[in-house]
């Protein structure tokens with residue numbers, strides 16, 4: 040994946056269609072892009088409660104396509120869990136279940 044916002048949005052769109060039934064925010068409901076900073080070392084983060092939902096990947100830490108895809112799917116899982124009504128889920132059971140669901144659907148197959 041090129042580290043461009045357009046490439047990131049394209050990956051998001053593909054993952055959304057394949058693994059989330061197209062249910063995650065798109066178009067004007069989504070503000071997605073790369074940033075180049077440490078932010079306490081986080082690779083990526085998202086703000087599902089905002090409108091548009093904001094997703095950021097750290098170009099200073101993410102180098103490979105696998106890293107980018109895994110980080111993006113991780114953030115998309117947060118958004119999905121939030122949309123299911125589990126607004127304080129963090130990395131607890133609801134998030135873990137969503138990641139397992141993605142794994143079973145083959146989302147990580149070529150990345151891990």
Ligand SMILES: [Zn+2]
Pocket residue numbers: 113117129130
């Ligand atoms: Zn997380």
